[in-house]
Amino acid sequence: MRTIEAGAITEAISRLFKQASYELGEDVLAALKKAKKDEESPLGREVIDTILKNARIAAEEKIPLCQDCGVAVVFLELGQDVHIVGGELYAAVNEGVRRAYQEGYLRKSVVSRPFSERENTGDNTPAVIHTDIVSGDKLKIAVMPKGGGAENMTRLGMLLPASGRRGVVDFVVNAVREAWSNPCPPVIVGVGIGGTAEKAMVLAKHALIRKVGEPSPDKEDADLEKEILQKVNNLGIGPMGYGGRITALAVHVESFPAHITALPVAVNLQCHSARHREIVL
Amino acid sequence: MRVSPHKKYMAKKVTLPLTEKTLAELKAGDNLLLSGVLYVARDAAHRRMTETLDRGEPLPFDIKGQTLYYMGPSPAPPGRIIGSAGPTTSTRMDSYTPRLLAAGLKGIIGKGVRSKEVKDAMKKYKAVYLAAIGGTGALISKSIIKSEIVAYPDLGPEAVLWLEVKDFPVTVINDIHGGDLYVEGKALYKR
Numbered sequence: 001m002r003t004i005e006a007g008a009i010t011e012a013i014s015r016l017f018k019q020a021s022y023e024l025g026e027d028v029l030a031a032l033k034k035a036k037k038d039e040e041s042p043l044g045r046e047v048i049d050t051i052l053k054n055a056r057i058a059a060e061e062k063i064p065l066c067q068d069c070g071v072a073v074v075f076l077e078l079g080q081d082v083h084i085v086g087g088e089l090y091a092a093v094n095e096g097v098r099r100a101y102q103e104g105y106l107r108k109s110v111v112s113r114p115f116s117e118r119e120n121t122g123d124n125t126p127a128v129i130h131t132d133i134v135s136g137d138k139l140k141i142a143v144m145p146k147g148g149g150a151e152n153m154t155r156l157g158m159l160l161p162a163s164g165r166r167g168v169v170d171f172v173v174n175a176v177r178e179a180w181s182n183p184c185p186p187v188i189v190g191v192g193i194g195g196t197a198e199k200a201m202v203l204a205k206h207a208l209i210r211k212v213g214e215p216s217p218d219k220e221d222a223d224l225e226k227e228i229l230q231k232v233n234n235l236g237i238g239p240m241g242y243g244g245r246i247t248a249l250a251v252h253v254e255s256f257p258a259h260i261t262a263l264p265v266a267v268n269l270q271c272h273s274a275r276h277r278e279i280v281l
Numbered sequence: 282m283r284v285s286p287h288k289k290y291m292a293k294k295v296t297l298p299l300t301e302k303t304l305a306e307l308k309a310g311d312n313l314l315l316s317g318v319l320y321v322a323r324d325a326a327h328r329r330m331t332e333t334l335d336r337g338e339p340l341p342f343d344i345k346g347q348t349l350y351y352m353g354p355s356p357a358p359p360g361r362i363i364g365s366a367g368p369t370t371s372t373r374m375d376s377y378t379p380r381l382l383a384a385g386l387k388g389i390i391g392k393g394v395r396s397k398e399v400k401d402a403m404k405k406y407k408a409v410y411l412a413a414i415g416g417t418g419a420l421i422s423k424s425i426i427k428s429e430i431v432a433y434p435d436l437g438p439e440a441v442l443w444l445e446v447k448d449f450p451v452t453v454i455n456d457i458h459g460g461d462l463y464v465e466g467k468a469l470y471k472r
Contacts, residue, residue, distance in 0.1 A: 041469075043466070050450070053420055058365070064419065067355045105358045107353065108438075148369075181393050184415040234471065238470055240415065241467070272416055
Protein backbone atom coordinates (compact mmCIF):
# COMPACT_ATOMS: atom_id res chain seq x y z
CA MET A 1 0.00 0.00 0.00
CA ARG A 2 1.25 3.44 -0.96
CA THR A 3 -0.36 6.71 0.06
CA ILE A 4 -0.83 9.71 -2.24
CA GLU A 5 -1.87 13.08 -0.86
CA ALA A 6 -5.02 14.55 -2.43
CA GLY A 7 -3.18 17.88 -2.50
CA ALA A 8 -0.52 16.41 -4.80
CA ILE A 9 -3.26 15.34 -7.22
CA THR A 10 -4.80 18.83 -7.19
CA GLU A 11 -1.40 20.38 -7.84
CA ALA A 12 -0.63 18.00 -10.72
CA ILE A 13 -4.03 18.51 -12.38
CA SER A 14 -3.71 22.29 -12.14
CA ARG A 15 -0.21 22.30 -13.62
CA LEU A 16 -1.11 19.89 -16.44
CA PHE A 17 -4.18 21.86 -17.57
CA LYS A 18 -2.23 25.12 -17.68
CA GLN A 19 0.65 23.52 -19.56
CA ALA A 20 -1.69 21.75 -22.01
CA SER A 21 -3.52 25.02 -22.70
CA TYR A 22 -0.34 27.01 -23.47
CA GLU A 23 1.97 24.44 -25.05
CA LEU A 24 1.37 21.91 -27.80
CA GLY A 25 3.17 18.62 -27.10
CA GLU A 26 6.26 17.58 -29.04
CA ASP A 27 4.21 14.82 -30.73
CA VAL A 28 1.66 17.32 -32.06
CA LEU A 29 4.33 19.80 -33.19
CA ALA A 30 6.21 17.02 -35.02
CA ALA A 31 3.00 15.87 -36.73
CA LEU A 32 2.21 19.45 -37.82
CA LYS A 33 5.73 19.98 -39.19
CA LYS A 34 5.47 16.77 -41.18
CA ALA A 35 2.02 17.83 -42.43
CA LYS A 36 3.45 21.13 -43.62
CA LYS A 37 5.97 19.23 -45.71
CA ASP A 38 3.38 16.82 -47.13
CA GLU A 39 0.64 19.37 -47.87
CA GLU A 40 0.32 20.18 -51.57
CA SER A 41 -1.98 23.18 -51.26
CA PRO A 42 -0.12 26.50 -50.77
CA LEU A 43 -3.05 27.87 -48.79
CA GLY A 44 -3.05 24.68 -46.70
CA ARG A 45 0.67 25.02 -45.99
CA GLU A 46 0.12 28.60 -44.95
CA VAL A 47 -2.59 27.51 -42.52
CA ILE A 48 -0.27 24.95 -40.91
CA ASP A 49 2.48 27.54 -40.75
CA THR A 50 0.11 29.91 -38.91
CA ILE A 51 -0.85 27.12 -36.48
CA LEU A 52 2.86 26.57 -35.71
CA LYS A 53 3.42 30.30 -35.28
CA ASN A 54 0.46 30.44 -32.89
CA ALA A 55 2.00 27.59 -30.87
CA ARG A 56 5.22 29.57 -30.46
CA ILE A 57 3.39 32.71 -29.32
CA ALA A 58 1.16 30.84 -26.86
CA ALA A 59 4.11 28.99 -25.28
CA GLU A 60 6.29 32.09 -25.03
CA GLU A 61 3.63 34.44 -23.70
CA LYS A 62 1.70 31.87 -21.67
CA ILE A 63 -1.67 32.58 -23.17
CA PRO A 64 -4.09 29.88 -24.32
CA LEU A 65 -3.43 28.34 -27.75
CA CYS A 66 -7.17 28.62 -28.35
CA GLN A 67 -9.77 30.73 -26.56
CA ASP A 68 -11.85 27.56 -26.23
CA CYS A 69 -10.06 26.01 -23.27
CA GLY A 70 -12.57 23.19 -23.40
CA VAL A 71 -14.28 20.87 -21.02
CA ALA A 72 -11.74 19.40 -18.60
CA VAL A 73 -11.50 15.71 -19.51
CA VAL A 74 -9.40 13.60 -17.14
CA PHE A 75 -8.39 9.94 -17.49
CA LEU A 76 -7.19 8.30 -14.29
CA GLU A 77 -5.48 4.92 -13.98
CA LEU A 78 -5.52 4.22 -10.30
CA GLY A 79 -3.35 1.41 -8.97
CA GLN A 80 -5.33 -0.76 -6.54
CA ASP A 81 -2.53 -0.52 -3.98
CA VAL A 82 -2.85 3.27 -3.75
CA HIS A 83 -4.51 4.86 -0.74
CA ILE A 84 -5.50 8.49 -1.23
CA VAL A 85 -5.32 10.57 1.94
CA GLY A 86 -6.23 14.13 2.87
CA GLY A 87 -9.29 14.43 0.64
CA GLU A 88 -11.57 12.75 -1.86
CA LEU A 89 -10.13 11.83 -5.29
CA TYR A 90 -12.70 13.54 -7.52
CA ALA A 91 -12.84 16.62 -5.28
CA ALA A 92 -9.04 16.87 -5.63
CA VAL A 93 -9.32 16.65 -9.43
CA ASN A 94 -12.03 19.32 -9.57
CA GLU A 95 -10.05 21.61 -7.28
CA GLY A 96 -7.11 21.26 -9.70
CA VAL A 97 -9.35 22.21 -12.62
CA ARG A 98 -10.76 25.18 -10.69
CA ARG A 99 -7.27 26.48 -9.91
CA ALA A 100 -5.93 25.99 -13.43
CA TYR A 101 -8.81 27.83 -15.09
CA GLN A 102 -8.83 30.68 -12.58
CA GLU A 103 -5.10 31.21 -12.10
CA GLY A 104 -4.24 30.44 -15.72
CA TYR A 105 -6.67 32.92 -17.35
CA LEU A 106 -8.31 30.01 -19.17
CA ARG A 107 -11.85 30.47 -20.49
CA LYS A 108 -14.53 28.90 -18.35
CA SER A 109 -16.87 27.24 -20.82
CA VAL A 110 -19.01 24.88 -18.74
CA VAL A 111 -22.71 25.62 -18.19
CA SER A 112 -25.08 23.90 -15.79
CA ARG A 113 -28.67 22.99 -16.78
CA PRO A 114 -27.59 22.42 -20.41
CA PHE A 115 -31.11 22.29 -21.88
CA SER A 116 -32.58 25.25 -20.01
CA GLU A 117 -30.75 27.97 -18.08
CA ARG A 118 -27.23 27.20 -19.34
CA GLU A 119 -25.63 29.10 -16.49
CA ASN A 120 -21.83 29.21 -16.45
CA THR A 121 -20.46 27.29 -13.45
CA GLY A 122 -17.74 29.95 -13.20
CA ASP A 123 -14.73 27.69 -12.72
CA ASN A 124 -15.00 25.15 -15.56
CA THR A 125 -15.98 22.36 -13.17
CA PRO A 126 -17.17 19.68 -13.07
CA ALA A 127 -14.46 17.83 -14.94
CA VAL A 128 -15.42 14.76 -16.96
CA ILE A 129 -13.49 11.98 -15.22
CA HIS A 130 -12.90 8.43 -16.45
CA THR A 131 -11.27 6.07 -13.94
CA ASP A 132 -9.73 2.65 -14.45
CA ILE A 133 -8.59 0.58 -11.51
CA VAL A 134 -5.36 -1.15 -12.47
CA SER A 135 -2.67 -3.18 -10.73
CA GLY A 136 0.22 -1.51 -8.93
CA ASP A 137 0.71 1.42 -6.56
CA LYS A 138 0.77 4.40 -8.94
CA LEU A 139 -1.73 6.95 -10.20
CA LYS A 140 -1.51 7.89 -13.87
CA ILE A 141 -3.26 11.15 -14.80
CA ALA A 142 -3.95 12.24 -18.37
CA VAL A 143 -5.68 15.57 -18.97
CA MET A 144 -7.32 16.83 -22.12
CA PRO A 145 -8.97 20.26 -22.41
CA LYS A 146 -11.49 19.31 -25.12
CA GLY A 147 -12.87 22.12 -27.29
CA GLY A 148 -16.47 22.26 -28.45
CA GLY A 149 -16.01 22.61 -32.21
CA ALA A 150 -14.54 19.16 -32.73
CA GLU A 151 -16.53 17.48 -29.95
CA ASN A 152 -19.80 18.56 -31.59
CA MET A 153 -18.89 16.52 -34.68
CA THR A 154 -18.93 13.23 -32.70
CA ARG A 155 -20.74 10.25 -34.24
CA LEU A 156 -21.92 6.91 -32.87
CA GLY A 157 -23.01 4.09 -35.17
CA MET A 158 -24.49 0.79 -34.08
CA LEU A 159 -23.55 -1.05 -37.29
CA LEU A 160 -24.81 -4.44 -38.37
CA PRO A 161 -22.10 -7.05 -37.77
CA ALA A 162 -22.45 -8.03 -41.45
CA SER A 163 -21.15 -4.59 -42.51
CA GLY A 164 -17.75 -5.66 -41.14
CA ARG A 165 -14.46 -3.86 -41.66
CA ARG A 166 -15.72 -2.10 -44.77
CA GLY A 167 -18.70 -0.74 -42.85
CA VAL A 168 -16.42 0.63 -40.14
CA VAL A 169 -14.12 2.36 -42.65
CA ASP A 170 -17.06 3.94 -44.48
CA PHE A 171 -18.70 5.12 -41.25
CA VAL A 172 -15.55 6.83 -39.97
CA VAL A 173 -14.64 8.42 -43.31
CA ASN A 174 -18.19 9.68 -43.66
CA ALA A 175 -18.12 11.21 -40.18
CA VAL A 176 -15.01 13.22 -41.14
CA ARG A 177 -16.55 14.18 -44.51
CA GLU A 178 -19.72 15.47 -42.85
CA ALA A 179 -17.75 17.34 -40.19
CA TRP A 180 -15.98 19.14 -43.08
CA SER A 181 -14.29 22.34 -41.92
CA ASN A 182 -16.10 22.57 -38.57
CA PRO A 183 -13.79 20.52 -36.29
CA CYS A 184 -10.70 22.64 -37.19
CA PRO A 185 -8.77 20.22 -39.41
CA PRO A 186 -6.17 18.80 -39.63
CA VAL A 187 -7.84 16.61 -37.02
CA ILE A 188 -6.92 13.51 -35.11
CA VAL A 189 -9.61 10.90 -35.56
CA GLY A 190 -10.39 8.88 -32.44
CA VAL A 191 -12.21 5.64 -33.22
CA GLY A 192 -13.70 3.24 -30.68
CA ILE A 193 -14.93 -0.11 -31.97
CA GLY A 194 -16.87 -2.73 -30.02
CA GLY A 195 -18.09 -2.95 -26.45
CA THR A 196 -21.43 -1.23 -25.90
CA ALA A 197 -22.48 2.22 -27.10
CA GLU A 198 -20.87 4.06 -24.18
CA LYS A 199 -17.82 1.80 -24.12
CA ALA A 200 -17.14 2.54 -27.80
CA MET A 201 -17.41 6.26 -27.10
CA VAL A 202 -14.97 6.16 -24.17
CA LEU A 203 -12.53 4.14 -26.32
CA ALA A 204 -12.74 6.78 -29.06
CA LYS A 205 -11.99 9.53 -26.57
CA HIS A 206 -9.21 7.52 -24.88
CA ALA A 207 -7.60 6.90 -28.29
CA LEU A 208 -7.01 10.67 -28.51
CA ILE A 209 -4.61 10.78 -25.55
CA ARG A 210 -2.18 8.47 -27.34
CA LYS A 211 0.91 10.22 -28.76
CA VAL A 212 -0.15 11.60 -32.15
CA GLY A 213 0.66 9.21 -34.95
CA GLU A 214 1.86 6.36 -32.74
CA PRO A 215 0.25 3.23 -34.23
CA SER A 216 -1.96 0.92 -32.18
CA PRO A 217 -0.04 -2.00 -30.63
CA ASP A 218 -2.70 -4.30 -32.12
CA LYS A 219 -1.72 -5.11 -35.70
CA GLU A 220 -5.26 -5.33 -37.08
CA ASP A 221 -6.22 -2.00 -35.47
CA ALA A 222 -2.99 -0.43 -36.77
CA ASP A 223 -3.78 -1.59 -40.33
CA LEU A 224 -7.25 -0.11 -40.01
CA GLU A 225 -5.74 3.20 -38.85
CA LYS A 226 -3.56 3.34 -41.97
CA GLU A 227 -6.44 2.62 -44.34
CA ILE A 228 -8.78 5.15 -42.75
CA LEU A 229 -6.06 7.83 -42.67
CA GLN A 230 -5.43 7.45 -46.38
CA LYS A 231 -9.14 7.60 -47.22
CA VAL A 232 -9.71 10.61 -44.96
CA ASN A 233 -6.80 12.43 -46.57
CA ASN A 234 -8.29 11.74 -50.00
CA LEU A 235 -11.40 13.75 -49.05
CA GLY A 236 -9.69 17.00 -50.09
CA ILE A 237 -10.95 18.99 -47.07
CA GLY A 238 -7.43 20.06 -46.05
CA PRO A 239 -6.22 22.39 -43.28
CA MET A 240 -9.18 24.40 -41.92
CA GLY A 241 -11.25 23.11 -44.87
CA TYR A 242 -9.57 25.42 -47.40
CA GLY A 243 -8.80 22.40 -49.61
CA GLY A 244 -5.75 20.17 -49.39
CA ARG A 245 -4.18 16.83 -48.78
CA ILE A 246 -3.90 16.86 -44.98
CA THR A 247 -7.35 16.55 -43.44
CA ALA A 248 -6.12 14.39 -40.56
CA LEU A 249 -2.76 14.15 -38.80
CA ALA A 250 -3.55 10.66 -37.54
CA VAL A 251 -6.24 8.05 -36.93
CA HIS A 252 -6.17 6.27 -33.57
CA VAL A 253 -8.25 3.10 -33.15
CA GLU A 254 -9.08 1.24 -29.94
CA SER A 255 -11.21 -1.89 -30.00
CA PHE A 256 -12.98 -4.17 -27.51
CA PRO A 257 -15.07 -7.36 -27.77
CA ALA A 258 -18.75 -6.79 -28.57
CA HIS A 259 -22.11 -8.60 -28.29
CA ILE A 260 -22.91 -11.21 -30.99
CA THR A 261 -25.53 -8.87 -32.45
CA ALA A 262 -23.48 -5.68 -32.38
CA LEU A 263 -20.75 -3.67 -34.06
CA PRO A 264 -20.64 -0.29 -32.27
CA VAL A 265 -18.39 2.37 -33.85
CA ALA A 266 -17.72 5.71 -32.20
CA VAL A 267 -15.89 8.62 -33.81
CA ASN A 268 -14.53 11.42 -31.62
CA LEU A 269 -12.59 14.15 -33.39
CA GLN A 270 -9.73 16.18 -31.95
CA CYS A 271 -8.95 19.57 -33.51
CA HIS A 272 -5.37 20.42 -34.54
CA SER A 273 -4.95 22.16 -31.18
CA ALA A 274 -4.53 18.68 -29.69
CA ARG A 275 -3.95 19.54 -26.08
CA HIS A 276 -3.14 16.65 -23.78
CA ARG A 277 -0.62 16.06 -21.00
CA GLU A 278 0.05 13.24 -18.59
CA ILE A 279 1.97 12.36 -15.46
CA VAL A 280 2.46 9.33 -13.20
CA LEU A 281 2.32 9.96 -9.44
CA MET B 282 -11.52 30.41 -59.60
CA ARG B 283 -8.83 31.74 -57.27
CA VAL B 284 -8.05 28.42 -55.63
CA SER B 285 -5.06 27.06 -57.45
CA PRO B 286 -2.45 24.53 -56.36
CA HIS B 287 0.31 26.68 -57.82
CA LYS B 288 -0.63 30.16 -56.77
CA LYS B 289 1.25 31.96 -54.03
CA TYR B 290 -1.20 33.64 -51.72
CA MET B 291 -0.29 37.23 -50.94
CA ALA B 292 -2.47 38.90 -48.35
CA LYS B 293 -4.40 41.99 -49.42
CA LYS B 294 -4.78 44.90 -46.99
CA VAL B 295 -8.42 45.82 -46.49
CA THR B 296 -9.96 48.64 -44.44
CA LEU B 297 -13.12 48.15 -42.35
CA PRO B 298 -15.99 48.84 -42.59
CA LEU B 299 -16.14 47.14 -46.01
CA THR B 300 -17.06 49.39 -48.93
CA GLU B 301 -19.18 48.33 -51.90
CA LYS B 302 -16.09 48.50 -54.06
CA THR B 303 -14.10 46.20 -51.77
CA LEU B 304 -17.00 43.76 -51.46
CA ALA B 305 -17.14 43.46 -55.25
CA GLU B 306 -13.38 42.83 -55.50
CA LEU B 307 -13.10 40.06 -52.91
CA LYS B 308 -12.87 36.50 -54.24
CA ALA B 309 -13.12 33.17 -52.43
CA GLY B 310 -9.59 32.08 -51.50
CA ASP B 311 -8.20 35.62 -51.04
CA ASN B 312 -6.10 36.16 -47.94
CA LEU B 313 -6.81 39.52 -46.29
CA LEU B 314 -5.36 41.64 -43.51
CA LEU B 315 -8.19 43.66 -42.02
CA SER B 316 -7.74 46.99 -40.27
CA GLY B 317 -10.49 49.03 -38.66
CA VAL B 318 -13.56 48.23 -36.61
CA LEU B 319 -15.22 44.88 -35.86
CA TYR B 320 -18.14 43.94 -33.66
CA VAL B 321 -18.01 40.70 -31.68
CA ALA B 322 -21.11 38.62 -30.98
CA ARG B 323 -21.81 34.94 -30.49
CA ASP B 324 -24.66 32.65 -29.44
CA ALA B 325 -26.33 34.46 -26.56
CA ALA B 326 -25.86 37.94 -28.07
CA HIS B 327 -27.41 36.72 -31.33
CA ARG B 328 -30.43 35.44 -29.47
CA ARG B 329 -30.84 38.82 -27.75
CA MET B 330 -30.36 40.82 -30.93
CA THR B 331 -33.02 38.73 -32.64
CA GLU B 332 -35.43 39.25 -29.72
CA THR B 333 -34.75 43.00 -29.94
CA LEU B 334 -35.61 43.04 -33.65
CA ASP B 335 -38.74 40.95 -32.95
CA ARG B 336 -39.95 43.66 -30.56
CA GLY B 337 -39.35 46.24 -33.29
CA GLU B 338 -36.61 47.94 -31.25
CA PRO B 339 -33.23 49.11 -32.59
CA LEU B 340 -30.09 47.00 -32.09
CA PRO B 341 -27.61 48.23 -29.44
CA PHE B 342 -25.25 49.32 -32.24
CA ASP B 343 -25.78 50.31 -35.86
CA ILE B 344 -25.13 47.10 -37.77
CA LYS B 345 -25.49 48.68 -41.22
CA GLY B 346 -22.35 48.08 -43.28
CA GLN B 347 -20.51 46.50 -40.34
CA THR B 348 -18.58 43.27 -39.89
CA LEU B 349 -19.36 40.75 -37.12
CA TYR B 350 -16.79 38.43 -35.57
CA TYR B 351 -17.99 35.19 -33.91
CA MET B 352 -15.71 34.99 -30.92
CA GLY B 353 -15.66 34.55 -27.14
CA PRO B 354 -12.22 35.45 -25.78
CA SER B 355 -10.36 33.88 -22.88
CA PRO B 356 -9.88 36.32 -19.96
CA ALA B 357 -7.24 39.01 -20.55
CA PRO B 358 -4.20 38.44 -18.30
CA PRO B 359 -2.87 41.62 -16.63
CA GLY B 360 -1.30 43.98 -19.16
CA ARG B 361 -3.05 42.52 -22.21
CA ILE B 362 -5.93 44.00 -24.21
CA ILE B 363 -7.64 40.66 -24.65
CA GLY B 364 -6.91 36.97 -24.07
CA SER B 365 -6.81 34.31 -26.76
CA ALA B 366 -9.29 35.48 -29.40
CA GLY B 367 -9.86 33.05 -32.27
CA PRO B 368 -13.11 32.33 -34.15
CA THR B 369 -15.85 29.98 -33.00
CA THR B 370 -17.93 27.68 -35.24
CA SER B 371 -20.32 29.76 -37.34
CA THR B 372 -22.91 27.03 -37.85
CA ARG B 373 -24.47 27.80 -34.46
CA MET B 374 -25.34 31.33 -35.60
CA ASP B 375 -26.96 30.19 -38.88
CA SER B 376 -30.55 30.50 -37.70
CA TYR B 377 -30.01 34.16 -36.65
CA THR B 378 -27.86 35.34 -39.55
CA PRO B 379 -30.32 36.04 -42.44
CA ARG B 380 -32.14 38.47 -40.13
CA LEU B 381 -28.94 40.45 -39.46
CA LEU B 382 -27.96 40.44 -43.14
CA ALA B 383 -31.36 41.93 -43.95
CA ALA B 384 -30.59 44.64 -41.37
CA GLY B 385 -27.46 45.62 -43.29
CA LEU B 386 -24.62 43.41 -42.01
CA LYS B 387 -21.95 43.19 -44.75
CA GLY B 388 -19.19 40.98 -43.39
CA ILE B 389 -19.00 37.96 -41.09
CA ILE B 390 -15.88 36.37 -39.62
CA GLY B 391 -16.05 32.88 -38.17
CA LYS B 392 -15.05 29.39 -39.13
CA GLY B 393 -16.89 26.38 -40.55
CA VAL B 394 -19.64 25.82 -43.08
CA ARG B 395 -22.81 27.91 -43.38
CA SER B 396 -26.33 26.72 -44.18
CA LYS B 397 -27.90 27.15 -47.58
CA GLU B 398 -30.23 29.80 -46.09
CA VAL B 399 -27.25 31.87 -44.93
CA LYS B 400 -25.43 31.54 -48.25
CA ASP B 401 -28.58 32.55 -50.13
CA ALA B 402 -29.05 35.55 -47.86
CA MET B 403 -25.39 36.57 -48.33
CA LYS B 404 -25.91 36.51 -52.09
CA LYS B 405 -29.15 38.47 -51.83
CA TYR B 406 -27.75 41.19 -49.55
CA LYS B 407 -24.24 41.18 -51.07
CA ALA B 408 -22.29 40.24 -47.96
CA VAL B 409 -19.12 38.19 -47.55
CA TYR B 410 -18.17 35.34 -45.21
CA LEU B 411 -14.57 35.37 -44.03
CA ALA B 412 -12.76 32.76 -41.95
CA ALA B 413 -10.07 33.22 -39.36
CA ILE B 414 -7.98 30.15 -38.51
CA GLY B 415 -9.58 28.31 -35.61
CA GLY B 416 -7.18 27.40 -32.82
CA THR B 417 -4.85 30.33 -33.44
CA GLY B 418 -6.34 32.69 -30.86
CA ALA B 419 -2.96 33.60 -29.35
CA LEU B 420 -1.70 34.88 -32.69
CA ILE B 421 -4.98 36.60 -33.59
CA SER B 422 -5.01 38.47 -30.25
CA LYS B 423 -1.89 40.34 -31.43
CA SER B 424 -3.90 42.08 -34.15
CA ILE B 425 -6.49 43.42 -31.70
CA ILE B 426 -5.44 46.87 -30.53
CA LYS B 427 -8.57 48.00 -28.67
CA SER B 428 -11.50 46.19 -27.08
CA GLU B 429 -14.61 47.65 -25.43
CA ILE B 430 -17.94 46.21 -24.31
CA VAL B 431 -20.79 47.87 -26.24
CA ALA B 432 -23.79 45.81 -25.14
CA TYR B 433 -25.07 43.04 -22.85
CA PRO B 434 -22.24 43.16 -20.26
CA ASP B 435 -24.23 40.66 -18.16
CA LEU B 436 -23.40 37.98 -20.76
CA GLY B 437 -19.75 37.95 -19.61
CA PRO B 438 -17.59 36.29 -22.28
CA GLU B 439 -20.58 36.48 -24.64
CA ALA B 440 -21.10 40.26 -24.40
CA VAL B 441 -21.05 42.33 -27.61
CA LEU B 442 -17.61 43.87 -28.08
CA TRP B 443 -16.28 46.65 -30.26
CA LEU B 444 -12.77 45.90 -31.49
CA GLU B 445 -10.21 47.95 -33.30
CA VAL B 446 -7.95 45.64 -35.29
CA LYS B 447 -4.78 46.04 -37.31
CA ASP B 448 -3.77 43.48 -39.94
CA PHE B 449 -6.26 40.92 -38.66
CA PRO B 450 -5.71 37.81 -40.83
CA VAL B 451 -8.70 36.19 -42.61
CA THR B 452 -9.45 34.20 -45.77
CA VAL B 453 -12.49 34.82 -47.98
CA ILE B 454 -14.79 31.77 -47.94
CA ASN B 455 -17.95 33.08 -49.63
CA ASP B 456 -17.71 36.09 -51.94
CA ILE B 457 -20.65 38.02 -53.41
CA HIS B 458 -20.21 36.35 -56.80
CA GLY B 459 -21.11 32.84 -55.58
CA GLY B 460 -17.52 31.68 -54.92
CA ASP B 461 -17.18 29.20 -52.03
CA LEU B 462 -13.68 28.23 -50.87
CA TYR B 463 -14.87 25.25 -48.80
CA VAL B 464 -16.59 23.73 -51.86
CA GLU B 465 -13.97 24.68 -54.45
CA GLY B 466 -10.94 23.79 -52.31
CA LYS B 467 -12.31 20.36 -51.50
CA ALA B 468 -13.16 19.64 -55.15
CA LEU B 469 -9.64 20.56 -56.21
CA TYR B 470 -7.84 18.19 -53.83
CA LYS B 471 -10.33 15.32 -53.67
CA ARG B 472 -9.04 11.95 -54.94
